[in-house]
Amino acid sequence: MRLNRAGDEPVHARSPLRMRFWLALWGTLWMIAGTVFFVIVDEPVWAAVTAALAAITTVDMVVVVRHIRQGPHFQPGRDVPPYEPIREDAEPPKPKRLP
Template sequence: MRTGSEPVTARSALRLRFWLSVWGVAWTVFGTAAFALTDRPGWALACGLLWLVMTVDLIIVIRHIRRGPHYQPGRDVPPYLPPRDPP
């Protein structure tokens, strides 16, 4: 929803988020394997759960990148009024 207070040219840094997710997946895979090999099951489980979170984030980022740009209203479109909560 456009309220008029956001920048007109605001964009999400999806490529940066993609590479940070790839970096996170690489480190969590390494951490899971390293802790599993050194017989630290608690830390391996923690890294494995983080690996799951990073993989889901990576999938979401890739999905957003593939969807492409969306309609952005120009300067000539007035801001929308924020929704009011019913009394």
């Protein structure tokens, strides 16, 4: 079953890395605040959980910043044209025969 699409998103999908960065920053700030709160009210288990989540979101931010700095390969800007969509009338590639 073929679906009509505007482009070839699975092959050349673009990721909204800047939005992911800001959401991770927002989550990190809330987790740090939660950690401080649970330390103050003497809840060590919840403090550990929120501290672990703060560490995970911090690692996510580092990965996102790394991908953003790698350039248009990971985060194309407005100056990078969209990829050509798959044409319906194009012939599918022929499978290679094994010797």
